[in-house]
Amino acid sequence: MRIRQADMGDFAGIMNLYHEASDVMAGTPYDCCWRRDGHPTSGFVRGLIANGGALVAERDGALLAAVGTDHDLGHDYRGVDWLADVPNELVCVIHLLVVRVGERGQGLSRAILRACLARAAQRGMRTARLDATANNAPAIALYRSEGFSVVGSGDLDVNPDGRSLVPFVVMERLLDG
DSSP states (O other), X not given: OEXXXXXXXXXXXXXXXXXXXHHHHTTSTTOOOOOTTSSSOHHHHHHHHHTTOEEEEEETTEEXXXXXXXXXXXXXXXXXXXXXXXXXXXXXXXXXXXXXXXGTTSSHHHHHHHHHHHHHHHTTOOEEEEEEETTOHHHHHHHHHTTOEEEEEEEEOXXXXXXXXXXXXXXXXXXXX
């Protein structure tokens, strides 16, 4: 397996990973509220790739996992009591970690998350932040095991299936760097 920066040639494969995950998780206890016609949007994913903020894991040319990063804390993060008081340009915000459904349980989430965190530290980021839907116990357990702490909670306005708000937790980890 190889983890590398994504390029626009990976776009369709990355979107397929999100669509596959959204189809499988919809309506389950771990539903993260991704939908083919909603979130994540193709524009958001294209932006992450274009800005050099997307990583993919691949084996024999097949995409197995993806994750995106930027510095955009967005409106959902207002009012959070962060562990680190640093400017946005020193914050790595992690978005949309996904693993191909048939490849789950093999450590790919952990591997691509660690690569993401190492890259952020190498680039001088001081902290990493992310959110997860409150029902996504496997993701939250992964993030906790990698040193993230819950620093807040709230409701995301992602509007899946007509629901207006979805409970989420906000997590942060200080980086060595």
